[in-house]
Amino acid sequence: MNLKQILDWRYSTKSFDPNKKISDADFEQIKNLLQMSPSSTNLQPWHFIVAQTHEGKQRVAKGTAGFFHFNEAKVMNASAAVVFCAKTDLNDDYMQLLLEQEAKDGRFPNPDVKKGMYNTRNLFANIHKYDLKDLQHWLEKQVYLNIGNFLLGVASLGIDAVPMEGLDMKAIDEEFGLREKGFTAITVVSLGYRTEADFNDPNKTPKSRFPQEEIITVI
Numbered sequence: 001m002n003l004k005q006i007l008d009w010r011y012s013t014k015s016f017d018p019n020k021k022i023s024d025a026d027f028e029q030i031k032n033l034l035q036m037s038p039s040s041t042n043l044q045p046w047h048f049i050v051a052q053t054h055e056g057k058q059r060v061a062k063g064t065a066g067f068f069h070f071n072e073a074k075v076m077n078a079s080a081a082v083v084f085c086a087k088t089d090l091n092d093d094y095m096q097l098l099l100e101q102e103a104k105d106g107r108f109p110n111p112d113v114k115k116g117m118y119n120t121r122n123l124f125a126n127i128h129k130y131d132l133k134d135l136q137h138w139l140e141k142q143v144y145l146n147i148g149n150f151l152l153g154v155a156s157l158g159i160d161a162v163p164m165e166g167l168d169m170k171a172i173d174e175e176f177g178l179r180e181k182g183f184t185a186i187t188v189v190s191l192g193y194r195t196e197a198d199f200n201d202p203n204k205t206p207k208s209r210f211p212q213e214e215i216i217t218v219i
């Protein structure tokens with residue numbers, strides 16, 4: 001599929017075939033997608049819980065109790081459900097950990113470049129922490145960028161997906177002890193394969209977007 005075909009093919013899948021499973025080879029690519037997303041100053045302020053087993057999905061589905069019941073089957077019938085978690089804060093231990101990873105990966109030709117990276121990253125983090133006072137929001141934005149990358153990436157593998165904010169994130173945080181670990185759940189993306197009965201398949205319910213002339217200004 002070329003890009004246009006992938007964009008037309010993907011949609012928010014509302015009905016997953018519970019009998020179709022994602023292959024191990026595709027899971028390796030899915031993990032690459034999660035890992036390789038860009039983020040501001042390469043902050044990578046995220047963690048992902050990939051629930052593949054029935055028990056794992058049941059744990060994620062604790063976020064679909066009550067009002068969020070409409071999303072339960074999208075978790076339980078999917079082949080996997082990925083919980084996207086954002087860091088809730090930054091501290092110097094994390095900044096050092098990140099810097100050492102970059103050093104190990106060969107990003108710094110000399111100590112000055114390393115120090116410069118540390119300073120620049122802290123400069124941006126402090127703008128968000130102190131000037132704009134939106135540090136957590138900024139961290140979450142990086143996770144949303146990963147989600148966007150992820151949705152297109154899995155579609156390119158022929159895997160259906162639905163992103164879900166309609167979940168009790170507090171229940172998911174509690175189930176996985178996320179807050180104690182410095183994280184909070186942002187969105188769950190279920191993955192798998194559409195059923196023929198899915199009303200939201202674009203062949204039955206066309207996708208709707210504003211025309212390009214209205215949303216894009218070419219100068």
Ligand SMILES: Cc1cc2nc3c(=O)[nH]c(=O)nc-3n(C[C@H](O)[C@H](O)[C@H](O)COP(=O)(O)O)c2cc1C
Pocket residue numbers: 010011012013014071162163164165166167187207
């Ligand atoms: C951040 C986000 C949260 C969403 N939450 C839900 C949800 O809880 N349940 C659901 O069925 N669809 C959810 N959607 C799907 C959107 O309704 C869908 O992406 C939008 O209508 C565009 O349609 P398309 O994805 O089929 O192109 C969500 C989408 C995004 C990007």
